[in-house]
Amino acid sequence: MKKVFLLVGFLVFIAGCDESSLGTQNSVKSREMLAASDGIKLSYSFVGAGSNAVILLHQLNSGKSAYAGFQEHLREDGFSSIAIDFRGHGDSDGEWQKFTEKDFKNMILDAEAAKAFLEGKGKKVVGIAGASIGANIAGQMTVKYGIKAVLLSPGLNYRGIDFGGTIPKLKDALIVVSNEDAYSVETAEKAKEENANIKFLFLENRGHGTDMLDEELEEEMAGFFEERK
Incomplete structure (x- = not known):
């Protein structure tokens, strides 16, 4: 026994x-990692589905998990997607609290690394979504690479990342802001005056950046990307 x-x-x-x-x-x-062109290691979440893909960029002091629900929504609609932890966030290298203005500006390298990752998997990058500081970077990406962009709560300037100068160059962009988010509303109103090519969605009492996400907005965003498929 x-x-x-x-x-x-x-x-x-x-x-x-x-x-x-x-x-x-x-x-x-x-906690899979990819590397930006300057060697910074970035944590990411990749969801594979169709051949068309979307890049997802979070706001300051947030992370890739902010887009977990939207990644599933995109998968159901036939899109692949990648959400990254920006440098200084989540499981990626660095601490954003110690960043200089140059460090923040180098976040575009993170978005470009995500784009290269998708293309390395044979995906066609058709869209990018960004929130707050991520929206400013997404704006730069759409101008540089000609991909559609959903910009959640952009600001004229976040941590040295200019959006005001990007506004006249935007073509395939949807700006989403909530009425109580004064700085983002100011930015959206300026964009509305300066560029007739931009689409806008003004919400009420929905917060800032990815806090605005719900099933209805996710459907709107996916539909915007769908136009390009």
Whole structure:
């Protein structure tokens, strides 16, 4: 009987070790990394679906998980997507609290790394969505690469990343702001005056950046990208 007890105990111990090992593997897998052109390591979440793909950029002091629901929505609509942790955020290298203006401006390298990653998987990057400081960077990306952009709560200037100068160059862009977000509304109104090519969505009491996301807005965003497929 003692031998049986010891054997059962040993098997339980082994099972516990296997479960712990699997948990560790899953944890590592969820922190996959890619590298920006300046060597900064970036954590990302990639959801593969169709050949058309979208890049997702979060706001300051946030992370890739802010787009988890939207990534699933995009998958259901046949889009692949990548959401990254900007440098200084989440599991990526650095601490944004210690960033200089140059460090913030270099965030565009993170977006470009995400684009290169998708293209390396044979995907066609048709769109980019960004929130707050991520919206300003997404604006630069759409001008540089001619991809559609959804800009959630952009600002005329966030941490040295200019959006005012980007406004006249925008073509395929949808700007989304909420009425109580004064700085973003000011930015949207300026864009409306200066560029008739931009589409706008003015919401009420919905907050800032990815805080505005819900099923209805996600459907609107996916539909905007769908026009380009």
